[in-house]
Amino acid sequence: MLLDELDVRRAAMAYLAERMASSGGVVTRAQLEAFSYAGQPLKLIDQSRGIRNPRQLGSTLSILSQPKGPYDDVETQDGLLRYAYRDGDPDGGDNRKLRRAAELGLPLVLLQGIAPGVFVPTFPVYVVADDPVGRFVEIAVDENLRFLVHATPTADTREYAERLTRLRLHQPVFRARVLRAYEQSCAICRLKHVDLLDAAHILSDAEGGQPVVPNGLSLCKIHHAAYDRGILGVRRDYVVEVRADVLLEVDGPMLKHGIQDVHGWTLELPNRRSERPDQDLLEQRWRAFSQA
Numbered sequence: 521m522l523l524d525e526l527d528v529r530r531a532a533m534a535y536l537a538e539r540m541a542s543s544g545g546v547v548t549r550a551q552l553e554a555f556s557y558a559g560q561p562l563k564l565i566d567q568s569r570g571i572r573n574p575r576q577l578g579s580t581l582s583i584l585s586q587p588k589g590p591y592d593d594v595e596t597q598d599g600l601l602r603y604a605y606r607d608g609d610p611d612g613g614d615n616r617k618l619r620r621a622a623e624l625g626l627p628l629v630l631l632q633g634i635a636p637g638v639f640v641p642t643f644p645v646y647v648v649a650d651d652p653v654g655r656f657v658e659i660a661v662d663e664n665l666r667f668l669v670h671a672t673p674t675a676d677t678r679e680y681a682e683r684l685t686r687l688r689l690h691q692p693v694f695r696a697r698v699l700r701a702y703e704q705s706c707a708i709c710r711l712k713h714v715d716l717l718d719a720a721h722i723l724s725d726a727e728g729g730q731p732v733v734p735n736g737l738s739l740c741k742i743h744h745a746a747y748d749r750g751i752l753g754v755r756r757d758y759v760v761e762v763r764a765d766v767l768l769e770v771d772g773p774m775l776k777h778g779i780q781d782v783h784g785w786t787l788e789l790p791n792r793r794s795e796r797p798d799q800d801l802l803e804q805r806w807r808a809f810s811q812a
Contacts, residue, residue, distance in 0.1 A: 523576045528557050529627050529644070532564055532581065536629065536641045544699040544714045545692050549637040565631060565639075571606065571614045579620040580647075582629040583659075584639075599681025600648065601630070601659040601689070610652045622647035622657055630661065632693055640696045642688055661688045686725075694731040695719040701795040702738030707787045708760055709778070711740040718744040722801045734798040737787070742778055751779065753809030756799040758787040763809075 535555050539547050552565040566572045570584040583603060595601055606614045621628060627644030634640055646666050649658035660666045662684045698719035705712050720737045723729030737754070739747060746752045752762045762783040769775060789796050 522578055523557065523562075525577060525579065525624070525626055528562065528577060529581070529629075531557055532562075532629065533627075533643045536564070536643065540641065542714065544704050544717070545696045546634070546638050546640055546700070549639070552631070552639065564629065569606070569614065571618065573614050573617040578617065579624060579626055580614070580618045580628055582631055583618075584631045584633065595685060599661075599665060599678065599685040601645075601661060601685075602656050603659050605652075605655040605657075610655065618647065618657060619650050619652075622650045628659075630659065632689070634693060634697055635700065638696075638700070640693050642692065661685055690731045691719075694736060697733050698736035698738050701733050701736075701790040701792065702788070703790075705738060705788065706740040706743060707738050707789070708743045708782050708785060709740060710788060713740075716740050720744045720747055722797060722805050729801070733790075733795045735801055737797060742774075743782070746779060750809055750812045752782070753806050754787065754797070754802055755806055756803040758789065758797070758802075760785045760787065 532555060536547060539551050549565060553563045555562055555564050560576070562574055562576065564572060564582050565584065571580055572582040572584075573580050585601070585603070603618075605618070609615065610619070625646065627646060630642040630645045631639040632642065642661055644663065646660045646663070647657045648660045648666050651657070665681055665684060695718065699714065699717055704714045704717065706717060711717070718739055718741060720739045721729050721731075722735050722737065725731075729735045737747070743752070747754070750763065751766055752760055754760055760782050762779055766775075767780055767783060769780075787797070
C-alpha cells in the first residue's frame with residue numbers, strides 16, 4: 521500500500537531539520553537510514569544509487585548530487601540544477617518515479633555529499649522541467665524559482681535566480697565544510713555552540729573569493745561581524761589584531777572580553793594543512809583592514 525506522499529515528505533523534512541540544527545547543517549548516512557514513518561523504516565538515501573525511490577511511494581523522495589559522481593549535475597544559466605536520468609528506459613524504474621515527481625509537483629530532498637557518509641540536505645526542491653530527449657530533469661532549489669521557469673528570462677531574473685541558488689546550495693555547503701574543518705569551533709574564541717557559528721569568507725564573492733575551505737574561517741557571530749566590519753583583522757601568520765581605536769574604547773564586558781582581549785591571539789587552525797586559511801588571501805584582506 522502506498523503511503524501519503526506529502527505527509528511522508530513533511531515528516532522527513534522535519535526529521536532532517538531537527539538533526540541539522542545541532543550539527544552545523546549536515547546529516548550522516550546513518551541518520552538518513554534511520555528515518556521511519558508510521559512505525560515503518562523508510563530510508564532517505566539509497567545504499568548504492570543517487571536516487572531514493574521507496575517502494576511505498578509512487579515518486580522520488582530524494583536525489584543525491586556529489587562531486588565526481590557518475591552523472592553530470594550542472595547549474596543552468598537560469599539558476600536551476602540539471603539532474604541526469606539514470607541509464608535505461610526513460611519511462612522505467614527510477615526515471616519513471618523521478619518524472620512522476622515532476623508531474624505531481626511534489627517536493628524532494630536534495631543531498632549534497634561533502635565527505636564520506638556526510639551530506640548537506642536542501643529541501644524542499646522541485647522538479648520543474650523534464651526533457652526525455654536530453655535525458656534530464658531540472659530542479660528548482662527554492663520554491664520561488666518554480667514560478668520563474670515559464671517566464672521570459674531577463675538579466676534581473678537570472679541574477680535573482682543565481683543569488684537564490686547560491687544562498688540555498690553553495691552557502692550551506694560552504695558553512696558545513698568550514699565548520700567541519702574547524703571541528704565546530706570558533707577559530708578565535710573556541711566557542712563550540714554550533715548554532716552560534718558562521719563560515720566567514722576571507723574574500724567575499726564580490727572580491728573574487730571562492731566558496732572553498734581555505735577562503736573561510738569558522739567564527740562565532742560576534743567575531744564574524746567584527747571581522748566583516750573591520751573591527752578586527754587576521755594577519756598572514758594567523759595572529760588576530762583589533763583596530764587601534766577600538767582597543768582604546770571603554771564599554772561593557774562584551775567589548776573588553778569579547779573583542780579587546782582577543783588582540784594578539786592566534787587562530788585555532790584545522791588539523792589538515794589543505795584546509796587552513798590561505799595566507800595570500802589573509803594578506804589581501806589584512807591590507808584592506810590596515811588601510812581602513
